[in-house]
Amino acid sequence: MDVWEPVLVLLGLVAGGLLLVRGVGLWLAADREPLEAGPFSGGPSPGEHAFSRFHVRWYPITMIFLAFDMEMLFMYPWVRVVSEKGPSAVAEMFLFLGILFAGVVYARREGAFRWT
DSSP states (O other), rough: OTTHHHHHHHHHHHHHHHHHHHHHHHOOOOOOOOTSSSSTTSOOOSSOOOOOOOOHHHHHHHHHHHHHHHHHHHHHHHHHHHHHTTTTHHHHHHHHHHHHHHHHHHHHTTTTTTOO
8 A cells, every 4th residue: 555655645636636726716707608798808799609510611621720730740850850860751751741642632632622
């Protein structure tokens, strides 16, 4: 049991901290509906609820955005090590970009970039 005592103490502290933060949040929360409150930092008033549904045509655009976002996520560390790794790193990146480009070609062929 000596090995598990620090783990249990830490788990108790984390649970107590979470309950404390949740309690303070409930204590300070305003009693109003989301659409009754005005914008915090300016801008127009919301026209619909934040949990409303979006049209289905936005989902392919979202997937394409995420694909290119992942591309950037993998390219930043690659830039840091490409000089150390040499030509093999360049070849691997072109292979990665080729796979992404194949995805863009597929999306274009399926009509993901058309709005009508």
